[in-house]
Amino acid sequence: MGRGPEVFVRQVSMAEGQRLQQITRTAKDPVKLRRAIVVLMSAQGQPAPDIAYLLRPARTTSAM
Numbered sequence: 471m472g473r474g475p476e477v478f479v480r481q482v483s484m485a486e487g488q489r490l491q492q493i494t495r496t497a498k499d500p501v502k503l504r505r506a507i508v509v510l511m512s513a514q515g516q517p518a519p520d521i522a523y524l525l526r527p528a529r530t531t532s533a534m
Contacts, residue, residue, distance in 0.1 A: 476517050476518070477518050478512050478513070478515065478518075479509055479512040479513050480513075481513065482509070482510075482513045487510070487513070490506045490509055490510050491506075491510070493506040494506050494507055494510070504525060507525065508521055508525065511524075
């Protein structure tokens with residue numbers, strides 16, 4: 471079974487792109503940072519499954 475149709479955000483304006491890039495550099499809130507990254511990646515044509523894979527939580531190992 472193949473992938474379904476691709477989903478992307480609308481094209482962002484130059485000002486919106488600059489603001490999103492600023493957020494990625496200065497955000498203290500991790501949720502805001504991830505959202506800005508997702509929108510930028512989608513606007514650049516990255517498919518949603520690829521974005522989800524790249525932003526998945528890192529696996530951590532327990533020392534116990």
